[in-house]
Amino acid sequence: MKVGYLGPSGSFTHNVAVKAFPDDERMPFANITEVIKSYEEGVVDYAIIPVENSIEGSVHETLDYLFHQAKIEAVAEMIQPIKQQLLATSKDKKIEKIFSHPQAIAQGKKYIKAHYPNAQIEMTASTAYAARFIAENPAEPFAAIAPVAAAKEYGLEIIAKDIQEMDENYTRFWVLGRKKYAFELFKCQQKVSLALTLPDNLPGALYKALSVFAWRGINLTKIESRPLKTALGEYFFIVDIDNTNEALVTFALEELHLLGIDYKMLGNYDVYKL
Amino acid sequence: MKVGYLGPSGSFTHNVAVKAFPDDERMPFANITEVIKSYEEGVVDYAIIPVENSIEGSVHETLDYLFHQAKIEAVAEMIQPIKQQLLATSKDKKIEKIFSHPQAIAQGKKYIKAHYPNAQIEMTASTAYAARFIAENPAEPFAAIAPVAAAKEYGLEIIAKDIQEMDENYTRFWVLGRKKYAFELFKCQQKVSLALTLPDNLPGALYKALSVFAWRGINLTKIESRPLKTALGEYFFIVDIDNTNEALVTFALEELHLLGIDYKMLGNYDVYKL
Structure with a gap:
């Protein structure tokens, strides 16, 4: 099996690739877009890219490409401590x-x-x-x-050794693929990531979208707006939700649709700590 | 009067400075942090920095500094079309x-x-x-x-001429200062920007924070999470709200406090189109 990652050898993403796929053929790519494309074009079976760092925030290149240009889902998330x-x-x-x-x-x-x-x-x-x-x-x-x-x-x-300022420095990596893979790593959570596009003609649309999860007691672990790249003040929303109760999440997603709120599934994945 | 801006001469921020303060002494600084510091230290009376672009998204250096390190408020926002x-x-x-x-x-x-x-x-x-x-x-x-x-x-x-890909390319700039200034420009909106910190022990805290605005019909023009830089998954939230009905917004802010939700005022400003 072939696994693409953000190279070169020795990068943090490489480290994740080695831990997640110790026995497979690992192929470095020069930037995030190239990694995702290698997966889209079938060059690799899985692809690993950074998504968010606890200090710097989201990796926009990853999230924007997955929202605007790709039809790909994350099937696993790897959380790695960052030490410099x-x-x-x-x-x-x-x-x-x-x-x-x-x-x-x-x-x-x-x-x-x-x-x-x-x-x-x-x-x-x-x-x-x-x-x-x-x-x-x-x-x-x-x-x-x-x-x-x-x-x-x-x-x-x-x-x-370990010259970074903050000890609490972690990066989330996503593994893109067609199906879940049983990694021999410590699994700590189940999550779903969505990109919501809110209709103009639905007043308080974001509030309504959040209601769908809130009244069911489904925990949001992240919400972030990103520009739609159409006009200033128009956004899509990346929402990470706890997927421990999968049936409840399924109902919530159905209700989103009934309310006229579009979403793109960015991933349905298990979270592993490295 | 002295006005600091993100230099050098010929930058987009310089262009905003010239239009907003045509008759004042304008001083360029090398980066956003230096501009904000020049204002903090009293070197300038007003300071102009970019906040958000319609394609690239928020300018994290600006928002993170204002949230983490400064006690400064925006008193005006300038929206400028970007042409390359x-x-x-x-x-x-x-x-x-x-x-x-x-x-x-x-x-x-x-x-x-x-x-x-x-x-x-x-x-x-x-x-x-x-x-x-x-x-x-x-x-x-x-x-x-x-x-x-x-x-x-x-x-x-x-x-x-105008080689940029998208015509709808705008950047928001904030004018930092002690008091509002009556610019001779086209005023199109009134807004308040807040940075919310949600208490750990309040389930559905973000949903409750948004409820405070939603049931009053106060429009949110932006919501974005930024890492608190403490642990992965801990955020503060930047919220821009329409301040046309100032009395109603005052009640909403009071209610936020009563719910135990802390906020830092990032700005209370008029929005001008250049």
Whole structure:
């Protein structure tokens, strides 16, 4: 079986792919759109992409593509703790320039300020690219902020461990696929994710949509508006709901339709903690 | 009077500053945080920052800073249409590399693919920086995607006009200040923006918060969740409400407090169309 993921090797998504599909053929793609397309075109059987981080928020590229352009559902969610390391080609390296993804730079800001106040900062497309780049330039005074997996992948030393500011840093990843897969991982929740489009001619439409879940005691774990890209102030709504009582959720979804509220199913999935 | 804005000269925010405060001293700052800080520290009397674009969505740097770190309110909102131009130092320039902000690049993607399929793309921190950079390198085969104001500011030619993909492209800007200001512009709406923090021990808290507005017929123009940066799945909610009936909104806010739902006022403002 083939599994696509947001590459390169050593990225957080790669780490999820290794844990979820240890024995399958894993294929890296350069960006989120390419990963989703590889699945749409049948190049891979499952695809893994990031959806939301506890500090930075939703990954818009993922949610916008799934809403606007794809007919694909998430069949599993993986929650992974995010820990950042300062890496270099050797432990006694003089460090004048630090490379990483903007989110990782933001996460390591306090550490860098305290230990390398004069270092130049360079933004890269991902943490794994930063690691690969400094590994390819061992003569330069370079360091990278990246996960442990990137150190292993590119033969780098960990100069400082877990330099991220907040301990409570997690990312949600979705596994896209045609059917659920029984992962040998710790399952902690069942959820459904919907994208609601509200009719213009239904006053208080969002309130009514939420009522459908509220009076049944169905828990909402997330609600977020995203621009419909038509006009300012027109949104679709991403809603994650607890799917422990599947029959009750089925009734709620039927009632949404009866009220004239359209929804697109983004996923019906089990949640696993890594 | 001094007015801070997200610079440099020629940016969309600069354009708003010129229209809103034509006769005042306008000061550019390098990023959104610097603009807000200049206001907090009393360097400027008003500050102008982008809040939301109709295609890309909210500007998280603005909303997160105002929620987490500042005690500042928006006193006006300016809505500006966004139009992108392809600029170069002369009309017959050979174009091999195109510079711009990622959002403007995304907006002009179709045009570039059709007319400059082989051009290299370089991302910059803002459209105005891209314009300034190509103006400083007139011997190179460079072009930039930027607004009309940037062409004027840096003496560039417009090679192609309005290359953005969607016509319905608008950005909301907030004017931060201590008191409302009577702008000589077209006023179209009155709004209040709140950041709600929901108590853990109130089941269906979001639904209850929305009920406070719904049964009074107060229109919500936006609702969006942002991570609280504490744990995955903990959010605050940015809610924009129509403030045409101010007395009714006052009652609704009082009732929110009585229900145990905290809110931070992000702004109470008139909306102007530019």
